[in-house]
Amino acid sequence: MSILAETFGPLPTPQAQVSNELSGLAGIYQDGVNMMVWQRELDTETQQAVRAVLEAGDNFSLNQIVTPDNVTKSLERGLPNVPEREALIRDIALLVDAYCCLFDIDTAGLRLTQVNSAMCPRFHVDQVPCRLITTYQGPATQWLEEGSLNRQKLGRGSNGQPDRSSGLIKADATIQQISVGDVALLKGERWEGNEGRGIVHRSPAVAAGQYRLLLTLDMA
Template sequence: MISHSSFVVDSVQNKPTYPTDSESTILTDIYSPDHNIAIWKRTLPTESVEAIGEMLGVRKALALVKCVSPDNAAEYIQDKLSGYACTEALSEDIALIVDMFCCLFDVEEAGLRLTMLDSAMCPKFHVDQIPCRLVTTYNGIATQWLDNKDIDRSKLGRASVGIADDLSGLFNNDLAIQQMQAGDVALLKGSGWEGNESMGLVHRSPALMCNERRLLLTLDLV
């Protein structure tokens, strides 16, 4: 475990629950078998957030899907989003994140999705059937998740028999729901990670208010 990492602490059991830090190197903690999430905490520049909000306000839709490399990610985003005030800063930031992701997992490409959402994409808590996914929200409310200690996995997914998550017994109360902030970059370990088959991170897309829009970036291994 790297020494700089700070952990959010369970106030009852006084045990660390997940690694989070303002330094991007915290993302390497995803390799620890004890953690199924690692969060790089960061605050985006106000001018960038405002420019992204302006873009979302005029676009009817946005759904970019592409296998990209650190070398071509910025050019791809610039081509698809040309003419907006946010394009240069957004493309540079996405290229940086793609570079970090590829370096961390020793791969040449990543599966990129940049999507504008006006409703929850995955409203029920679930586990991804993949090794690992990077997520970051550039605008709007960010991803919600549950710590292993707070959930009953026997109530997850189809096992809930259609009952809403807050009534099924999946978690005790709303205080168990943890949430990323816009700008945060997180790695979410799925059930496809070797040795983590039954412990993938339980998470969901948050509900959006009327007329609210969200810009979500995800990166997957390809």
């Protein structure tokens, strides 16, 4: 049990919430929220930028420590040099600025990855305070509602069995999925007072010949 629960009593059951506004991501500060999603649709220019970058790239992966002031230059150095990329760079710069502002931090750990397989195929929790994640193309992150899982079966608790047969996922559970373009804040185990309550999620399967373009931001 967390210190907060011992002091103030049981915390509310963690849940995901959604907003249609960027400002709604501040809802992650609520004790009962372990995932906050900004639901949005990528504009045509950004979609074209994503396609151009993927067509020009070759399974590229950028891992950088960035600030709101230098992220544009960092991406210009790291992304395939195609004219359309500017729209994607602007969108990522917006998210870096929002993430740093929301958590009052100067730097963020940025990872932008082109992938053709599930990076983390098993359901798990992140050992971080809070991670931003968005999928620009391809299937997006999957997650489980609290009432659909048995946390004791996470990790070693599965005894090496697949998620479907370990008892982690309840029989009547529906696996939830974020949409392409949505921006999600995933509260992890290292958020103060959130021990044992991190959002349970996984990378989706990727079909043969399909690619994902995935962005994550972490506190650096």
